[in-house]
Amino acid sequence: MPPFAETILVVFTLIAIGYGSAALRVLKPATGDGLSDFVFTIAVPLLLFRIIATASFDHGAPWALWAAYFTSVLVTWIFAHFIIRTGFGRDARSAVVAGVTAGFSNLVLLGIPFMTGVYGEEGLAILSQLVSVHMPVMMGASVILFEWALKRDGASTETKSVLTLVTGFLRQLFSNPLIIGIVGGFLVRLSGLDIPVVADRVIASLGSVAGPLALFAMGVSLQGYGIRGQVPQAVSLVVLKLMLMPAVALGMALLLGLPELQAKVVVAAASLPAGVNCWLIANRLGTGQRLASTSMTLGTAAAAATTGIWLMIAELVF
Template identity: 40%
Template sequence: MQSTISIILPIFGLIAIGFGISRFGLLPRSGEDGLAAFVFGIAMPVLLFRTVATGGAAEASPVLLWVSYFSGVIVVYLAGMVLARRLGGTDRREGVIAGVAASFSNLVLVGIPVTERAFGREGLDILALLLAIHLPLMVTGSTLLVERAAMRDAKDGLAAGGRFSYKAALGRIWRSLSRNPLIIGIVAGIGWRLSGLPMTGPVGDVVGSIAATAGPLALIALGLSLTKYEIGRDLRLPALLVPLSLILQPAVVLLVGSAFLPPLWLAIAVLGAAAPAGVNVYLLAVYFKSGEKLAASAIVGTTIASALTLSGWLAYFAP
């Protein structure tokens, strides 16, 4: 229990510090935006670059890791959409946003710091295998589902729209992902690894110094961002999404992954699934102009509640 507390308290302490800085105006808004830009555009990509470029050999097949993790995503994604449509009375677009909010875990801002503190470099090597496909798959699947839902809503007279085109949607997704710094960092790391070049000397020192700032600054940036979300008054649906995201999703991953994943791989997959909803949920909602307050409420709610639930999952895997 003591080790769990020593992992969780610094993580959520840094989030709380970021929230306090923003809440009391200790940094100008330009400073907050600059910090977020540094974390997403430089620090995290460099950390992913170093992790992928210098990672050890895989102990198990990454396919088994992906199957275990995304089994939880699929179950919770569908459950979130059903709850939104049946109990929340949403249209199809907002129903998809509810599914995204329940299943799109914040593997970067929360997953990386938790994994690094709990399992060190070996854990990050495993998480990198998941990060390599997590963002592309989640963004692609969610975008296609939202755009398809918008077309179906249009036929019901709920939204304006034209003919749905998978080709056009995939083109937009590709252009977006090809410019994403996190994806660029992963791809660059793969290239460096294949080159066989060592990451030592001044280059290794510079990369290591930048990578070392990623975890702490990411958590502060997450805290800063929490004050910017406009939360809706009706919190019934977001409240239902919280246990789906933080309890059901990791439980499904645990159930499936227990059959064929080594203990450390299983722990990384479950803890990744137990991370709160990330900023990409809100970005998708804003882009499609649907479910913005639902996404904001889910991000804030799961982030706060994950202080307790992540402690429980860490305690479960404690030696």
């Protein structure tokens, strides 16, 4: 069995154990929520802080990496928008949610332990360069496009000023624990100061549990969201997410001549299913929650097979 196949098996087994624990009521629902809160607000932010503060980024500025990845996001988002609008006759607001769902990879809860298992610390460092801009870009695009969709659907005649939109976006962004961890890591890196030994060991200890706990907590969360209807629409988004998006990322990696490991990481990242953030954005926008929930659940199950296929393709191509 190839090493990456073992990693895929371990990753999705941990998710399945979390799902089963929630389904069989082994854990109280509040326990699952507490685990998710710990992972999202403490363990993963500290892990990202330490990676960005201390990792060696040997490939220079990540402009080509970002270009390859976000081109795949853009193409997939556009296809999702028009499929939901034209193919299923949904409104523009639902199309925005569809775009987020099809283009928003689960780079944190799933991506961090997955990339660590497949490509090690160097792969995780490359992933952190994507994570550092991923959420701001996706949240910003969602806010702007949803304001447009509200007017397109005739659901709002209110015109928000640019200042209102920007301040609201920044408030959401900089209250996010992941962003706080990333910014803190950048500040320490720019300062040139070393993290004190005791503090570094504490941070490393808490960050080291992020991977397995994130996967377990993700399984618990998936059981809570589940399949909530709109299956045909959700399946179309899952196909775009798991097949079109990594294909575009692969093509862009070849076109831009990314170094081997960067190319493999960008394809692997694009092949990951959507995570809970797409549902959170849908909930914040007040529409498309069932579509996001069903897509997230079906996509995670299907990704156990499709992600392995894309890893094999990347190994052959690069």
